[in-house]
Structure formats: C-alpha cells, structure tokens
Amino acid sequence: TFEIEIDSTGQILDVPPQKSILHVLRDNGIFPDSSCEEGICGTCATGLLSGTADHRDFVLTDEEKASQTVVMICCSRAGSRRLKLDL
C-alpha cells in the first residue's frame, strides 16, 4: 500500500496492492483520461510532483522514467510512501 496526494485538493488516498492508481481515483469520483489500461498507449500520463514512481509502463523512455516527472497511473506503482500527482 502506498498513498497518492491530489495536488488540487490536498486529498490523500491509499492505493492497496490489488488496485491501480486509476481505479482508486475512480472510486473517489476522479476520472482521468485512460484507454488501454495496460501501460502501452500513454493516455493516462499524469504529472508527478513529488515522490518516486515504480514505473511499469511501456511508453516512457528510460530517461523519462528516471526524471520522475510523469507517471502512467493505469499500471505504475510507487517506490516511495507517497506520490503527489498533478491532478
């Protein structure tokens, strides 16, 4: 389990192991754009304001992954306790 913080509202939500960030957002009435939900299309790209993502997508380059400024919220996880998202 890790946490996500919604920058625009300050809301903090738990992401359990069996749920994606995208699903947790939907459960809370937030509906970001998405399509493949498998980490291949890039539609769900979301700005990462702080924290370290554990990138699981096939879209970002190694350099983009290392920059820790964007995360595919349909599939990626966290490598830190909390991810602050530009939502």
Ligand code: FES
């Ligand atoms: Fe396609 Fe996330 S919805 S990469």
